[in-house]
Amino acid sequence: MLALLSLLAGAALALVVRPSVSPDQSRYLAMAVVAAIDSSFGGLRAHLEQTFSDRLFVLAFVTNAAVAVLLVWIGDQLSADLATAVAVVFGVRIFQNVAAVRRHVFGG
Amino acid sequence: MAEAEYAVPLPPPAAEPAPAPARRRRPRRSPSDHTGDGGAGAVPRASVAARALIALSIGLVGFLVAAQWGTSHRHTEHLALESESDLTRIFASLNEQSAALRDEVSQLRLELSALQSSAERDQLARDAADRQLSDLQILAGVVAARGPGVAVHIADPKGSFEFQLLLDLVQELRDAGAEAIAVNGHRVGGNTAFSHGRAGVTVDGQAVTQPYEVLAIGDPATLEVGLKIPGGAVDTLDALDGTKVAVERRSDVRVPALDHPPVFKVAHPLD
Numbered sequence: 001m002l003a004l005l006s007l008l009a010g011a012a013l014a015l016v017v018r019p020s021v022s023p024d025q026s027r028y029l030a031m032a033v034v035a036a037i038d039s040s041f042g043g044l045r046a047h048l049e050q051t052f053s054d055r056l057f058v059l060a061f062v063t064n065a066a067v068a069v070l071l072v073w074i075g076d077q078l079s080a081d082l083a084t085a086v087a088v089v090f091g092v093r094i095f096q097n098v099a100a101v102r103r104h105v106f107g108g
Numbered sequence: 109m110a111e112a113e114y115a116v117p118l119p120p121p122a123a124e125p126a127p128a129p130a131r132r133r134r135p136r137r138s139p140s141d142h143t144g145d146g147g148a149g150a151v152p153r154a155s156v157a158a159r160a161l162i163a164l165s166i167g168l169v170g171f172l173v174a175a176q177w178g179t180s181h182r183h184t185e186h187l188a189l190e191s192e193s194d195l196t197r198i199f200a201s202l203n204e205q206s207a208a209l210r211d212e213v214s215q216l217r218l219e220l221s222a223l224q225s226s227a228e229r230d231q232l233a234r235d236a237a238d239r240q241l242s243d244l245q246i247l248a249g250v251v252a253a254r255g256p257g258v259a260v261h262i263a264d265p266k267g268s269f270e271f272q273l274l275l276d277l278v279q280e281l282r283d284a285g286a287e288a289i290a291v292n293g294h295r296v297g298g299n300t301a302f303s304h305g306r307a308g309v310t311v312d313g314q315a316v317t318q319p320y321e322v323l324a325i326g327d328p329a330t331l332e333v334g335l336k337i338p339g340g341a342v343d344t345l346d347a348l349d350g351t352k353v354a355v356e357r358r359s360d361v362r363v364p365a366l367d368h369p370p371v372f373k374v375a376h377p378l379d
Contacts, residue, residue: 006163010170019175026176033176036169043162054158061165 003040027076028069031086035068036061038090041097048104064090246288249297249366253288257325257361258332264318266350271302271309273345277322278302280341284334286324290363292316297366312367328357 039061046052068086075082245251260277262269278296281289289296294311307315324331332355335342345353 003163003166006167007170010167010172011174012170013167014171014174029172029176033169033172036165036172040166040169054155054162058158058161058165 027083028072031068031072031083031090032065034087034090034094035064038093038097039064041094041101045097045100045104048101247298248370249288249295249300250369252363252365253325254360254362255287255325256328256357256359257286257288257323258328258335259356259358259361260320260322260324260335261352261354261356262318262320262322262345263352264320264348264350267308267318268348268350269309269318269320269345271304273341273348274309274311274320274322275302276344277335277341280334280337281322281324281326281331284326284331286326286331288325288363290323292321293364295364295366297370299370300366314367323361323363325361325363328359332357 039057042060043052043057046057068090071086072083075085242251246253258281274291278289278291291311294300294314294316296311300312303310303313305313305315307317309316309320334340335355337343342353342355345351
């Protein structure tokens, strides 16, 4: 409940503040967002599996986002499209997490 | 759906946390062992600070999503979705547009410079015409004039001064380069006539009486020399009975305009 509320609060804040993100930074931010979403679903899944650890959740949340941004940045420096790689990996993981959540919720 | 298939085998590692499967999920689970299989107790056991951190993280997710949402809408150009041939076409048309605009700019520049030069020419012509007009006005005597010159005073108590002598004097002044001449306040213009009236000399039909004062604008030295040529106007006047002539250089001589500017009724410019 708290998580949902803070999610809405953060979204509302962003809508109010309207932070301007330059197109260059937008690429990195997008990856960070994908990583953060993955972490959130991972946390939800862990919670449902009753293996949730707040410490690790926060840690994973931060490191995942940081690593995602770092990877994209390195990919840009090497002119390799690592952004796609990051997106694919986190996309797959989001699917996995959502699937796990679904199984927990609806029984599987 | 394929992911769901992948996901199926994953729960086992969750069941056996110690083996350390892969990635982040493993560490997150292993501490869950330390906390024990607290079940629903796992979350409630979290401290206030931890809950705040979690809330902060989730809030950050919301913030980032919303921020990125807006910007992605703002920044996502259609270009990224266009095919290569479309992009080539767009690029070509943009190039064309820019070339056309550049052409327009240079053409307008040319036009501007042409107009400027023609305006300058017009200005020059107007200035020249103005100068010529003022010269001609002075010459015709239709405007008052001022400048350095001489004043010739002629005292003639015995009335021996004749209009022919005045004509000679004016002629002499013009010869010496006088640009504007007036006799007793009457401008001598292009068709001014001197004659003999009842009271003496008349200028354009108006009587002038002694002492006469002839004003002339021109180079004072030249005028004076011209007047004082041996056997010239001054000598002739001095030789008359009872007349006294004085020539005085002046740095500022003012002569009035003609009382009645000439009106041409018959003569027309040829051009």
